[in-house]
Amino acid sequence: MLINCVVYKKGRKLADIPVEDISDYVTQEDCFVWVALLDPSHEELAVLAEEFGLHPLAVEDAQKGHQRPKIEEYEDSLFAVLHTVDYPVGPDAEIRTGEVAIFVGRNYILSVRQRTEKGFIDVRARTEREPELLQYGSGYVLYALMDTVVDRYFPVLDALGSELEDIEEQIFVRNSARSNIEALYALKQKLIILKHAVDPLMESTGKLYGGRVPQIVAGLQEYFRDVYDHLHRIHQSIEGIREMMATAIQVNLGMISLNETEVTKKLAAWAAIIAVPTLIAGVYGMNFKQMPELEWAHGYYYSLALMFGIDAGLYAWFKRIHWL
């Protein structure tokens, strides 16, 4: 589905144009065409591939989807694949990933969104408000799109960070081991999804600002370094969460064992509290001919008192050594 097809000249929007007119503008010196597609059909993409002279391997990648994030150079054009990551707030929220493939040439930029809800209307609006920057051409639009995709990782990261904090608050609480370990496992799965979006992109972005850079992004290196910097920050936070999570899992194992010990102590304490009077009752249930206590008028009550007395003592003792 075609979302937009707009031609820009010297940083200013000229007009919305139909796809067929692209070839009229794409050859002009100061112009570039910005096309946005959403889940395009094979034919839609083929038309644009023809117009812009896209490489068949890149077109195939964009069509099939499920690529890893990357930025590839094809002669004088760039092909970027970004993962979008969405983590809606809510009780049954699941993390969702989509893909944006971006083809960038001197006079065109084509974005192909797949399985993503949020579009880039705001990117277009923002860049159109900054004609002095948009003059840099399609390379600047690439930056604006990447910057937006990357900035959308931060709330996801924050949500995952909060989940870890929630778990950390529970981790030393008794009897929460099962839910903690389930939560840690689920968190790890989400974190890996985010990590797989961030790490390969970080690596690729590094090639857009240091040393030799593709012609299209020349002069924009500080902008791409900024994107790299954001990615690196997310990367570092992910690594921090991962490390704390690994420790949290170990700690959880320790808490489970501690809990086992506490249960065993409780078991032992109550066993003693029941077994001792049972023993006493057994003694006074013996059938010896001569057992003077049996003859006492209040022998029975004395024996009950003995049982309670010992148990009260045991109870106090187990309380003191924290077995109960």
Next chain:
Amino acid sequence: MLINCVVYKKGRKLADIPVEDISDYVTQEDCFVWVALLDPSHEELAVLAEEFGLHPLAVEDAQKGHQRPKIEEYEDSLFAVLHTVDYPVGPDAEIRTGEVAIFVGRNYILSVRQRTEKGFIDVRARTEREPELLQYGSGYVLYALMDTVVDRYFPVLDALGSELEDIEEQIFVRNSARSNIEALYALKQKLIILKHAVDPLMESTGKLYGGRVPQIVAGLQEYFRDVYDHLHRIHQSIEGIREMMATAIQVNLGMISLNETEVTKKLAAWAAIIAVPTLIAGVYGMNFKQMPELEWAHGYYYSLALMFGIDAGLYAWFKRIHWL
């Protein structure tokens, strides 16, 4: 066993030829010969080694098999070893690996399959339908073979991914710890087989598209980058599965311990439920002369009621604290 021996000129098939005629074509400028062998005898391979002037060390590798995946340069020819990985669907399916050794020179390409069932008929058919690409010569055939072998890794990867998901669904289920840990161990073994096919090949493929590349693959760098990209994607998925598996094993250890605690709690609860009436019975089994309850008309029934009453209370209590 000779599977095929075909000569191509300017991207088009000329003819099937007998092995003896190879020398007639291999010296012509625009021709190349594509030979496919399956589990060849020492003699079959020796003949072709002679025809193409293959390096004895490479021939020895292809003959002996059990090489690690690699791509080696011998002067102006290439020698590649790929692992094929097969994981048939079915109850007793086992992962199986085979090997394909490929010798590529300017005018020839020779593939030697060992311990593999699936051949490359479809590769030959596909490339013959694309004469404009087949014009690139033997280097393009190398790409087509590698691309096919690598694409066949994806269903294996998907199967392993599904196995992990199956385990993940079981991992928090009670009493599944033993089967989970067996499944995790078996999965790890399979994953390492796939990893050993993918990782060394990825490393080697990286040398076919960046910086100086062997003459034979010149102009095809974007194709080999595509193969590299697929390998990198598989590599990343493997690493993701490995990481989740490591965590799953730890989680499983935690579940085992949790289970132990739950068994201990059950044991303790039932012990209490039996021990308390035993104690009461013991008390009324004492032989004191003066025990008024013993004289009551319904003392026996009261005592039984006491026992049941306490046990009902205990049972309710243990249910509430989830020990039962």
Next chain:
Amino acid sequence: MLINCVVYKKGRKLADIPVEDISDYVTQEDCFVWVALLDPSHEELAVLAEEFGLHPLAVEDAQKGHQRPKIEEYEDSLFAVLHTVDYPVGPDAEIRTGEVAIFVGRNYILSVRQRTEKGFIDVRARTEREPELLQYGSGYVLYALMDTVVDRYFPVLDALGSELEDIEEQIFVRNSARSNIEALYALKQKLIILKHAVDPLMESTGKLYGGRVPQIVAGLQEYFRDVYDHLHRIHQSIEGIREMMATAIQVNLGMISLNETEVTKKLAAWAAIIAVPTLIAGVYGMNFKQMPELEWAHGYYYSLALMFGIDAGLYAWFKRIHWL
């Protein structure tokens, strides 16, 4: 909030100046202006960005904060972000981080502190006492600021090291497992905060003394190597603590299990000590017609003696094998 705005000429302080006069000095050859801001408003920073011609991306970073530590080159100026780490002594002390953003050009240095209590008055005083070094200009001030921030990491590191030692003293003590594991987890969290301040900065600082260095710090390479060296030392200590901590957590798990075993042994020993006389009492509670012991005059006392005797023996035995 503006803290200071001072102009220096040939290493000596000329005068405190108002912000508006900066432009008079910033163009003079031997002068540089040193401005210090604390939690500046958007407007304050905008004025200075204008005066010094700062890059908008860097200004945005300084304004927004929450950057990772870094040193970036913008044409002929540098932009550094440092994390300050504070760990006050005291019972409820928490580790606190702040940020210092530093813009350095040939004729100016601007530091922007955020969320930090300790200022850099002492740095200014110290550098003013060393005019021969201050002659190096703004680059030397950058060194002095970095040196100070890094030196302030050492007491934090020492505090964390002491905490590890405190835990180590407790780790083999019985019944301290729960508090140990809580302390280890908390220590790990603090350590990661320090690590995230140190590691990225170390990496960036490495670019200020080896190979090609930015013009501003030329001739000061041995000073920045010294900063790097301090960072490397902290880095190594952190890694050492991390490694010991990982082992300490494992050891703690072992101590928990050992403890469980000891509790089980105690349980078993006491169970035996109670169960054996209960059995004897049961035997003499049997109703056989002919049980000669029951007729003995002191049978009862003999039976009690038997019970105590066996229990004394069991107790001694369990003591000897360290189950009690």
Next chain:
Amino acid sequence: MLINCVVYKKGRKLADIPVEDISDYVTQEDCFVWVALLDPSHEELAVLAEEFGLHPLAVEDAQKGHQRPKIEEYEDSLFAVLHTVDYPVGPDAEIRTGEVAIFVGRNYILSVRQRTEKGFIDVRARTEREPELLQYGSGYVLYALMDTVVDRYFPVLDALGSELEDIEEQIFVRNSARSNIEALYALKQKLIILKHAVDPLMESTGKLYGGRVPQIVAGLQEYFRDVYDHLHRIHQSIEGIREMMATAIQVNLGMISLNETEVTKKLAAWAAIIAVPTLIAGVYGMNFKQMPELEWAHGYYYSLALMFGIDAGLYAWFKRIHWL
């Protein structure tokens, strides 16, 4: 002890010569001398060091032994240290390591074996059968020796792999945890010995075929790449075994805990089976005046039947839930 001292000319053996005659041949253009020593005395080595002009540091290394594997360049000569690894088949077999130090110059090659049983007679025989390759000179002999040492690692690797498989077959078997964990520990020790022989050598060998190579091995790069390739294959297998072993140890821990749980379940089940009839017996041992069952003619048998009945039910139940 001198094993051999032979002079070769243009790839063919000239003669066995006494050590004193070495200097006559070592200066001729097409000749090289191949000397083999076994556990040489200080004097023997000193004589040859003098003859060949060996570097004192290398001679000291060869004399003292206990070096790590390495290949060092001394001006126009090479000094290599290889570890031999022997793992005889048999019940009490222990892994044994020895050392071979090799000095290679243009006109000589000197091998010094220490603590090794297997010599290199077969290497000498094989190379003498291939005069066209032996023409490459001492560099080719170095290759042949390295190739032989490395090929002798494979059976050791296979043996260790089989040991892992043996353990894997036992790992899910009940009550084998203690022997498994002992076997895993012992296997790890052996694996590290092999790893310490392979990894440093692999690293050093890499320098003999890529980029600039020492003059002595020029033209033999494909041969040394082949050695490297074998080392890399062993390295990868070792890493695979190590990884599976790490998982196996974790799995073993899990099996131990599972076993504990099973023992606890058994304990609980039998405790219940004994405790319930004990309770019933206790009830009918009470001394209430009015207990109608006691008067029944077959009350005793009914009570026994009740006990057996409940126990049979419990037994069946515990069997069904796999506690017994």
Next chain:
Amino acid sequence: MLINCVVYKKGRKLADIPVEDISDYVTQEDCFVWVALLDPSHEELAVLAEEFGLHPLAVEDAQKGHQRPKIEEYEDSLFAVLHTVDYPVGPDAEIRTGEVAIFVGRNYILSVRQRTEKGFIDVRARTEREPELLQYGSGYVLYALMDTVVDRYFPVLDALGSELEDIEEQIFVRNSARSNIEALYALKQKLIILKHAVDPLMESTGKLYGGRVPQIVAGLQEYFRDVYDHLHRIHQSIEGIREMMATAIQVNLGMISLNETEVTKKLAAWAAIIAVPTLIAGVYGMNFKQMPELEWAHGYYYSLALMFGIDAGLYAWFKRIHWL
């Protein structure tokens, strides 16, 4: 404290000189002055810093101590910091570290020892016996000092290796888990001290023999490679010990759990042995009117025989299944 101050000319000792005369010799072409200090006062060091023109940052490092091992280049001089590690034999022996800072210029070498007992008298003696090597000048003395410090690591490494072996012998022994885990933790602490002495030094030493080397050590590269080689060997051994230790800790955890299982089995077995006769006694303590066994003349003895018989059977059974 000044230990020595000697001037050498062309590899031979000229004279012991007072510090004040240093400046007379330090400017002569073939001379160099070798000064050794121990725990010097601020003034002592300042005098020599003045004489030799040492860099203030290096002097500060030497004065303050607690540096990490390193070798830094200051224009045409070198500054090295080495850690000495001492591990005396004996029951309460603790590992102790000291520091040696070495300043090396063309015509001088100054060593500053701190917190170290062993001096370098033997180094001085040995080098004076080798005037042909001492001719290399101060660089050779640097080598000799480094070689000595590094050689003194070997006995420490051996001691730690022996400690690991001692632990390994205990690790599968019952009831040694607590002492094993304490020993493993203590060993790890010592190992990290040694590692922190070795690893950074190894890294720095690598810069003294490959590629461009500082002028002072030119021509001595094979000697520094030898030092590097020793360091690498120690490094590898440390890594090997670390890896075995990590496994040993895991194994220890497994042994603790195994022990727990064995205790539980013992508990269960004895519980059964006591509970069964208790049950029998309970049965014959029932008060049914009609219990024929009670009337039997030897009923009591039969019942005792039954109890003993069953227990003997149980005991044998538990022995056979290794629960007792």
